[in-house]
Amino acid sequence: MATSAYWRTRFQRYRLIGNRCKECGKVFFPPRFVCPACGSVKLEEYKLPERGKLVEYTVVYTAPKGYEVMTPYVIGIVELEDGVRVLAQITDVDVEDVKEGMEVEASIRRLPEQLEGGMICYTYKFRPVIK
Amino acid sequence: MTCIAMREVAVVAVGYTRVSEHWDKSIKGLFIEASLKALSSAGLSLKDVDGIYVANAFAGYLQRQTNLASIIAEALGLTDTFAVSIDAGGASGGLAVHEAYRDVAHGIRDVVLVCGVEKMSEATSSDVLTAQASVEDQEYFRYTGATLHSLAALIYKTYMKRYGVKQEDVALMSILDHEHASTCQHAQYPFKITLDSIMKSPVLSDPVRVLEVVSPSDGAAAVVLCPHEKAKELGAPHVKIAASQLVRDSFNIVERGDVLAMEALVKAASRAYKEAGVTPSDIDFAEVYDDYSVMGVIAMEKLGFCREGEGVKVLKEGEAKLDGRIPINTFGGLKARGAPIGAVGVYQAVEAYLQLTGEAGANQVKDAEVGLTHGSCCFNSIAVVNIFRRCC
């Protein structure tokens, strides 16, 4: 990924910022330019909740380039408290202990790939809620 | 919407290479081999071609070769001939056929060469995985660490839970493909496999196993389209194109609401049936896009060959075999014929031609009159359904 592309997407990756259609209220993550539901281009920033539950997951054993060192890792669909669903990695938990329906929360984690000049990249991952 | 008179369109010739690891052949070499075979089989030559569609998904990534249509047209010596590349992942081939069909139907061009080509064997497996994942929206997908295997796994688990079926049921799709490929001359894997070997193959992304997934491969397939009247003049065996429909959906399966909905495929199928004036029960065989076993099972359901959740029943009861109620993937499908991704839709068109002209040899479906092909990119975020009909 180019440094500028990484920089452009920083709010969605660091703070789970999506957007919401001002006309029909539909929420999007990642943010969109046009609302596919009503066609409106009037969209406003929307901060997603950081908690939710794991709807479905899979353990990845074969990774794309740059991610091989992380295997096995968990990719899941997280349904946040407002009903929005995001695709994310599940972290801080042994793959055998991951359960469907598990309560999870967002955290910032390092990505295995680095940008030019050794710039380190971060993104959201979800971890089990610590009770 | 369409009110101008359309011409009837025929597929008048086919040519193809075996799906394999062609170390000795370049993209250009594969393309030219398939295309020249097709043209000569109908007594045509390169100078008769007035349009070329090149279907390819990964040359830009794997070979660092963009501008493929012009590169190939020049290699064919056709520097001033219309030539365009179609890049739509696994829907590329079906979409290229769609574009050529429209050109001929609307009288824009008379003899159109469609050739799908892909060369994946010379890349590392992590490069292939990254290339395959590059059909998704990179600004979102890239930093999740997700692969297409992991998305297929999420669909697979949801499917098994909703319909109470086991992996051993869904995996029958791969067994079917290999059974049909075992007598197919152009298949990459012309042999049968057992349930035991599938269940013992490594897990890529739980529950998806190696023997339920396509492998990287090379190959090229070509079809020549022309007006039906011209096909009759040429006197070569030919089939008619009865319908061609393309529908799109959200790329992000998580955003779709129900990951099993596959709305684009449902719509493309219903529009294609309407265009051809047929119902699912009129289809004599279908080539479905099963890049993953579960996607083949779901495709049979969405195409209307059985009810939702009953795809595995079709497999268990042998209805998808060559002599069954609805033969599926008659030459081995993506799993066993092989899946040079951008070329798959053209291989499917070739196979529909072979069935409907009675040239399918050991894989012949008896009295086949109407055949369907299904192409897909990113779990039917693009779905193409083409219907072919026997004629003369």
Ligand SMILES: [Zn+2]
């Ligand atoms: Zn809206």
